[in-house]
Amino acid sequence: MADETIYVHQSIAQSVLDHGIDTLFGLMGDANLFMVDHYVRACGGRFVPAAYEGSSVLMALAWSHVSGKVAAATVTHGPALTNCVTALTEGARGHIPMVLLAGDTPVTAPQNLQNIDQREVVKVTGAGFEQMRAPATAAQDVANAFYRARVEKRPIVLNMPADFMWEEVTHEKTVYPVFQTPAYVPEGDDLDQAVGMIASARRPVILAGGGATGARDNLIRLADRLEAPLATTLKAKGLFNDHPYNMDIFGTLSTPAAYDVIGKADCVIAFGASLHYFTTDKGALMKGKRVVQVNDDPAAVGRNHHPDAALVADAGLTADNIHWWLDEAEIAPSGFTKELDSAELTAHPPGDAEKAAPGCVNYVWALDRLEEALPKERILTTDGGRFMTEVWCRISAPDPQSFIVTANFGSIGLGLQEAIGASLAAPDRPVVHFTGDGGFMMGGVNEFNTAVRLGQDLIVIVCNDSAYGAEHIQFVDRRMDPGLSQFDWPSFAEVATALGGQGLCVQSQDDFETALEAIGKRDRPLLIELRLDPDDVPRMRI
Template sequence: MKMNDTIARLLKDLGVAQMFGVIGDVNLFIVDRFMKEGGRYTSATTESAAVLMASGWAQVTGKTGVATVTCGPGLVNALMPIVEAVKGHVPMVIVTGDSLSKFKYHPQSASHREFVLATGAGYEAPRRIEDVPRDLVHAFQRAWAERRPIVFNFPSYDQQWEDIGEYQPPRLHTPERLGTQLDTEALELAVGIIASAKRPIVLAGYGVVTSGQRDAVLQFAKRLDAPVMTTLRTKDLFRGEAGNLGVLGISGREEVTEAVGVSDCVIAFGASLHMFTTANGTLLNKKRLVLVAEDRHDIGRTMAVDAAILGEPGAVAERMLYWLDEAEIPSSQFAFEEVVTQAVAAIAASYDTPLPAPSDAPITIQQALLAIEHAVQEERLLVTDGGRFMRQPWQLMRVQQPRHFIAGNLFGAIGTGIGYAIGAAVAERGLPTLAVVGDGGFMLGGLTEFHTAVREKLDLIVVLCNDGGYGAEYLHFTDHGMDPSLALFDWPEFSEVATTMGGQGLVVRTQADLGAMQQAIRTRTPGKPLLIDLKLDPKTMPRTF
């Protein structure tokens, strides 16, 4: 079987049903054969967006995402989202290949290996064409095991029509992660710290989502009568549970500040405890810290801990619960203290804020996002881009489970939101996808891909927080008493552009427009993406942090 046919057949037999990409000389025949094999392919406008789509799809489904780009500039254009996926521990395989071997100085020739390794991703490159099947399977094995993108780079594309021998079905083993935690000194130390805590908080990180151990961690928290919190990527894991204080960190709610402040112990499961979760460590001052991590590299990577346990979150939670029961340690009752119950009540009440009376007063981002929150069905996906606006949707908009939420700012970049949202929407075509983006990011990476959403007939609602420029840069200028005009732009009318592209467009300027906006959301055509252009004042927009 020829090399390009072999790659496409292997992808199918490895269980790949969806691929994203931009075709070129390297991969066009592979994509064609993949589709003939029954695979679904979503064609992006840019390579960067193709990788973001695969990443968004992977985060929603919990499976390995697949993207394909051409050689040289195609792969280089995809480097930023590869870094983003590395930082997010997203398993992906990106298929590309080398330029023509017969030209020593081919214009698209590039040192793929060096580019890829600089991002932190893995790299697989068969030395011989007969090694292609084995090494492609290895790339998928590595993506699953290492929880990061692996770039599979096959030999020069002029060899893809060569016969590489009889096709052999792939053998890919991805065993279920079964954690068995022994009674170690570390566990004994952790249980002792927990037993002496008066006001413990149980924190669930993204590792709890990927391991599927929500219920075990929640049961542990209930045994302690401890309030529960999550990291940002684990948002709404405990939605509806008593004692749920939401997200810990600078992206969390102000209502929980006092409750977090009086706590004396944090038991963290599968959390990286980076600077945003801990506010550079200040939120954990004068608190004992117990960390449960599956990867030894997560221990001590961002801050010192009082007790660290290597193990799968659910297994460790169950074992700690066993020893607390054996020792007859009483519960803390912290979840029922007034400081916690008042915070939980205040958060719940904030979502019930009524719409302002119709008037010509300009909208605020809070009013608009709450109106959208109540106009879209509860079972939906939420994707946010990076930008000055992003803290508001994190706090004011909810999902039913963390896999339905993607915070597109892992690399601190803007312009990721629409790519992520398309991948998420393709993964869950039966649900609406809310993409909350800024105008700068939309122009940087989203405008061209809006048409991709139109072509794919996605139920996508783009909420454009449009303050007419680059928000962070606007603040830097004004904070120093300088003219911010360099950060402001005269954008086109995005609603008209969306309509021209085949979608739907709507402008929201005043409080009188909010009711009509809700009606437009409820009566939208699901297969026709809707763009809502929120006209916001950069002078009154809240700060990110």
């Protein structure tokens, strides 16, 4: 198609394909329908239509997370874009690269009912805005949007005026390379200070965040050299699975044994972590310790907790460099791991099946059973709500790329859409999604049939306490009537069945055994509705 005269909507579609995007999420409207049509019919791309515009962005975010690539979605103008505000904010705060191709009303029609200042709409979300400047620059502007998404690690909205779409242009393939050579600090006072603190530590702990997920082997080598236990932030969950001194999540989500170990530590070496206050338990876990922070983003250093030493550098290269200096100086291992009981480090207190109200099951007990019964090669996604922190603690994920948290903006109702996107990125793997009743009603019920239409291997666990749990507990704490936070929902199991999936309601231990059998026999999206007592669901561990 190079140097061929075509229409702008065709050039945009071809440009998306030029960037290796073979799956496009979205919802069609006046400003993007011809582009989508050409992308599918002439370019051979796959279009995944969502029921709601924001869902298409969420699907793309999850697709990006699981695939490790920049994703793309498209919507039309005005209310279609405003319907994406929460999803774009979720992506921006999660630093997830994707491009949203958004139409805009014609410049010549300022009285169009859907006209709005789309730059200002995007600005409040934290996403980037890229204006399509002219018909002749369409391919360049698409390339700029994809380049910025990769470099800035956030969603970029490409604003496409509808009156450009049928203008004739000459298409030329344009893809801008991204240069991301990792670097480390080879020498200097900062390095000397950091290595000195690590070398003198008697009870060091290595902490990995989302920015260090590519450095697993390097960090394990350093931990073994130091005889230090390993832990992760929530976003790096699963990184050190199967290591004997893996403590899993560091902070408010730690097991009692791991929390005690962290409390005894005298040095925390944090790689690729911003040291959020959930990770540090509002700073309590950092008191009396030297903190060394390694992050390739200068803005992340000291953002939430000011370290005693810091290196702006690549996690893997820096871990290897520290290892080399420890050997060079003949520093003895700390011996800290010899004091630890590895079996206790990841053991949470078990649930009790008998502690359940009539017509309900014990939530913690159910999670422990599901951990054993769910497919091991799963991708794990969670919606937001009071139920979520116990899921994060008790349900494992194979690795960080197989674990998706939709809580970057603290919203509910975003999870099922991301589960669908994750499944499309890894169609040969089962996706397990945990959601609350409120979140499923807000966003999940809109898209469950999308998963059915796509024939996805999806297991949805609805933790139904018939309440907005985070609000319910606040009423109870103040000895107020929680009635306004409680709901008489329809049967989610029956809704799932009506939408083409299989739904099962669990109100007893016998029902639970039936549901576990269904997991192994599933042939369509399966929804398991756990009926819970709102007074039985543990408080959020935050």
